[in-house]
Amino acid sequence: MRVLILGATSPIARLLAGRFAQDGASLYLAARDSGEAQRIANDLAVRNGVDALSGRFDAADFSSHGEFVQRVVSELGGLDGVVLAFGTLGDEDAAQVAPGAALSTIHQNFTGAVSLLTLLARILETQKHGFFIVIGSVAGDRGRARNYVYGSAKAALHAFTQGLRGRTERSGVHVMTVKLGTVDTRMTWGREGAMLTVSPESAADRIYAAYRRRAEVVYVPWYWRPIMGALKLIPERLFKRTNF
Amino acid sequence: MNPGDDQDRSAVHYKHTTLSGWGHFPALDCDLYRPEKVSELAEIVTGNSSSVIARGSGRAYGDAAVNGGNRVACLTRLSRMLAFDAESGILRCEAGVTLGEIIEVFMRRGFFPAVVPGTRFVTVGGAIAADIHGKSHHRDSSFGAHVKSFTLMLASGEIRRCTREENSDLFWATLGGMGLTGVIMEAEIVLRRVESAWLQGETVVASNIDEAIEAFERFDPIYDNSVAWIDCLSKGSALGRSALDVGSFAAPDGLPSSKRQQPFRISHPRRPTVPFNFPAFTLSGPMVRTFNSAIYINYRRSAGHKLFDYESFFFPLDSIGNWNRIYGRRGFVQYQCVWPLAESRAGLIETLEAITNTGRGSFLAVLKKFGQQQGMLSFPIPGYTLALDFPVADGLMEFLERLDAMVLSRGGRVYLAKDARMRAETFAAMYPKLAEWQQVKVSADPSNRFSSSLARRIGLSPQ
Ligand SMILES: Cc1cc2nc3c(=O)[nH]c(=O)nc-3n(C[C@H](O)[C@H](O)[C@H](O)COP(=O)(O)OP(=O)(O)OC[C@H]3O[C@@H](n4cnc5c(N)ncnc54)[C@H](O)[C@@H]3O)c2cc1C
Ligand SMILES: NC(=O)c1ccc[n+]([C@@H]2O[C@H](COP(=O)([O-])OP(=O)(O)OC[C@H]3O[C@@H](n4cnc5c(N)ncnc54)[C@H](OP(=O)(O)O)[C@@H]3O)[C@@H](O)[C@H]2O)c1
Numbered sequence: 001m002r003v004l005i006l007g008a009t010s011p012i013a014r015l016l017a018g019r020f021a022q023d024g025a026s027l028y029l030a031a032r033d034s035g036e037a038q039r040i041a042n043d044l045a046v047r048n049g050v051d052a053l054s055g056r057f058d059a060a061d062f063s064s065h066g067e068f069v070q071r072v073v074s075e076l077g078g079l080d081g082v083v084l085a086f087g088t089l090g091d092e093d094a095a096q097v098a099p100g101a102a103l104s105t106i107h108q109n110f111t112g113a114v115s116l117l118t119l120l121a122r123i124l125e126t127q128k129h130g131f132f133i134v135i136g137s138v139a140g141d142r143g144r145a146r147n148y149v150y151g152s153a154k155a156a157l158h159a160f161t162q163g164l165r166g167r168t169e170r171s172g173v174h175v176m177t178v179k180l181g182t183v184d185t186r187m188t189w190g191r192e193g194a195m196l197t198v199s200p201e202s203a204a205d206r207i208y209a210a211y212r213r214r215a216e217v218v219y220v221p222w223y224w225r226p227i228m229g230a231l232k233l234i235p236e237r238l239f240k241r242t243n244f
Numbered sequence: 245m246n247p248g249d250d251q252d253r254s255a256v257h258y259k260h261t262t263l264s265g266w267g268h269f270p271a272l273d274c275d276l277y278r279p280e281k282v283s284e285l286a287e288i289v290t291g292n293s294s295s296v297i298a299r300g301s302g303r304a305y306g307d308a309a310v311n312g313g314n315r316v317a318c319l320t321r322l323s324r325m326l327a328f329d330a331e332s333g334i335l336r337c338e339a340g341v342t343l344g345e346i347i348e349v350f351m352r353r354g355f356f357p358a359v360v361p362g363t364r365f366v367t368v369g370g371a372i373a374a375d376i377h378g379k380s381h382h383r384d385s386s387f388g389a390h391v392k393s394f395t396l397m398l399a400s401g402e403i404r405r406c407t408r409e410e411n412s413d414l415f416w417a418t419l420g421g422m423g424l425t426g427v428i429m430e431a432e433i434v435l436r437r438v439e440s441a442w443l444q445g446e447t448v449v450a451s452n453i454d455e456a457i458e459a460f461e462r463f464d465p466i467y468d469n470s471v472a473w474i475d476c477l478s479k480g481s482a483l484g485r486s487a488l489d490v491g492s493f494a495a496p497d498g499l500p501s502s503k504r505q506q507p508f509r510i511s512h513p514r515r516p517t518v519p520f521n522f523p524a525f526t527l528s529g530p531m532v533r534t535f536n537s538a539i540y541i542n543y544r545r546s547a548g549h550k551l552f553d554y555e556s557f558f559f560p561l562d563s564i565g566n567w568n569r570i571y572g573r574r575g576f577v578q579y580q581c582v583w584p585l586a587e588s589r590a591g592l593i594e595t596l597e598a599i600t601n602t603g604r605g606s607f608l609a610v611l612k613k614f615g616q617q618q619g620m621l622s623f624p625i626p627g628y629t630l631a632l633d634f635p636v637a638d639g640l641m642e643f644l645e646r647l648d649a650m651v652l653s654r655g656g657r658v659y660l661a662k663d664a665r666m667r668a669e670t671f672a673a674m675y676p677k678l679a680e681w682q683q684v685k686v687s688a689d690p691s692n693r694f695s696s697s698l699a700r701r702i703g704l705s706p707q
Binding site: 009011033035036039040042043046047185186189190191 | 257258281282328
């Protein structure tokens with residue numbers, strides 16, 4: 001099996017790649033920081049004895065995506081699955097006042113994903129097999145004063161992957177949407193008010209287990225489903241005054 | 245200058261938190277960073293002029309990886325294995341890789357770290373910085389003896405490769421240098437070849453300290469590993485009664501047929517965990533006495549030739565998660581000292597007597613014989629070493645100072661990776677290569693960017 005990991009320098013993605021490697025998959029690890037991606041590739045190769053390639057991509061540099069995807073497919077000698085893990089909170093304060101910052105957050109979480117998923121889906125659909133694991137966030141379930149720009153990008157990503165699932169299912173391509181809760185990574189390190197934080201190991205294990213049972217929309221960990229379910233029921237009038 | 249004054253220069257986030265070592269004493273407020281990329285580490289080291297210390301798994305007992313009121317950089321996320329050569333057994337990896345991970349990956353391929361301490365959770369960076377010793381010290385010396393090279397990030401952000409030939413002064417100052425010369429980023433370490441996950445050996449019971457010493461002298465030439473558990477509450481003619489475990493990795497043909505098929509496979513029992521800090525009374529004198537006697541009696545029953553799985557031989561305490569909580573909220577202090585060979589017997593007797601006289605039972609007391617020394621500040625010197633645990637209680641610090649004086653008068657020394665309370669004068673008198681080390685420190689880190697609570701307490705960097 002040949003799997004492309006987009007955003008491989010995320011610790012969640014690194015560990016998820018490790019689960020695929022343990023099962024013998026060949027990997028292509030892609031991130032903006034190609035030096036780090038190479039270190040992770042070496043690590044997976046040493047630990048699991050698999051082939052691991054690495055390369056650079058920038059989610060926000062749309063015009064480079066076509067060539068990037070071609071290169072991945074030719075270097076891996078084909079493609080069986082994609083893990084889309086890139087994403088960033090961006091500069092939340094700037095995003096509230098500067099359109100440039102807000103759009104940058106949207107591109108790095110959503111528009112870039114649209115561009116890449118569209119290109120990659122064409123390949124998987126044509127060959128009539130493959131899978132996508134797309135990492136979204138519980139932040140996409142309800143807009144919050146603090147990080148609604150990021151949240152809206154993830155919400156859009158959820159809707160996009162939902163539609164993609166409906167379309168590609170017919171040609172044997174499975175799409176899984178992960179709605180991730182708080183994970184202990186650089187994204188949350190030192191931030192106040194992080195609740196119910198789980199380790200990246202635990203997150204990766206749960207995501208991999210969900211992938212194995214071909215889940216469609218999965219909350220990780222599961223308890224975020226009832227939590228978000230309850231949060232969504234709070235009337236807007238009250239919710240806007242809370243500190244969530 | 246306060247940490248965080250120039251926080252804006254470094255985009256890397258930190259967490260303001262209370263940190264301690266494995267003994268939960270002392271616990272101090274620090275700004276904790278946890279780089280996940282090499283570039284973040286450089287930003288942390290150079291982006292702020294307040295002092296910083298590297299931290300691995302925090303298994304040092306005292307304040308070595310704590311930097312009260314200052315910055316700490318935890319390296320556990322920089323844990324990539326970069327290359328392995330099965331021919332030479334050389335592994336190149338980042339400093340945050342733990343020995344446990346190395347065992348998990350390489351045991352089944354027939355390799356094992358040449359030196360392991362009493363817990364597998366330590367990182368390669370921590371193993372080099374404390375130049376740790378294992379149960380094979382009489383044969384293999386310390387961890388540093390199996391390090392071919394490492395890269396060190398200096399205060400300027402410059403990265404130096406250090407070997408016995410290249411930047412050799414930094415090499416010897418960093419082995420055992422407790423993180424004060426810079427941040428160890430990567431290392432090349434030589435793994436040893438093993439043929440199974442089992443050790444063929446014996447348990448030997450010694451009814452007093454002389455028999456224990458005699459047993460080390462008799463078995464060390466035969467076996468690669470040896471360690472003794474002392475019942476340090478027994479007195480008089482039974483002073484120092486102990487049980488010795490000795491063993492060497494077994495070849496498959498030495499294994500029973502049931503294990504010969506899969507010689508690298510052992511079963512991993514579920515780890516029980518100590519769920520909370522025990523209340524203070526649980527470790528009172530009678531409890532410790534009962535525990536020590538029970539261990540001894542149990543050993544007496546099981547003495548003789550044995551097959552040990554490597555986990556229960558090397559890492560008996562790892563089978564109980566968070567065992568440090570049994571000492572309660574105030575925490576505990578480890579005291580590990582070594583005497584030169586000629587003074588070892590007298591030193592052991594003197595120390596064990598001091599303990600039995602005050603009735604301060606040590607829950608665990610471990611005895612081991614050392615071989616050759618490595619780095620300038622490395623702890624092991626040829627002789628016998630004793631490691632003791634004491635719950636923090638009134639009068640303990642005074643008692644340990646008495647032990648310090650006794651150890652010092654015999655030319656012995658105390659281990660920094662376990663220490664939480666030694667005085668600067670005592671330390672300086674115990675480590676004769678200190679001046680040489682200071683010279684390397686001054687030229688590598690003139691502004692004392694790398695400092696820790698331990699360093700300031702014992703005078704390795706200014707207050
Ligand atoms: C149950 C138990 C049993 C033990 N048994 C033994 C034993 O048998 N023999 C023995 O020698 N020790 C033993 N120890 C002590 C332990 O091996 C050492 O303290 C070791 O240094 C801990 O490694 P760590 O990764 O946890 O480092 P930490 O405790 O986090 O740090 C220890 C020191 O290493 C420095 N350091 C860590 N990483 C780096 C880095 N990347 N670059 C520069 N400096 C760094 C820190 O600054 C600090 O000075 C034991 C500890 C426990 C808890
Ligand atoms: N941590 C949490 O609590 C949490 C909660 C919910 C959802 N998530 C989601 O989980 C995923 C992983 O996040 P993480 O927590 O592991 O954080 P992380 O370590 O910051 O990982 C983010 C990843 O995205 C990549 N990336 C960011 N911008 C990019 C761009 N423009 N082009 C290409 N790659 C880019 C980063 O690689 P480079 O920096 O090398 O480019 C990195 O690999 C993200 O999608 C995040 O939104 C996380």
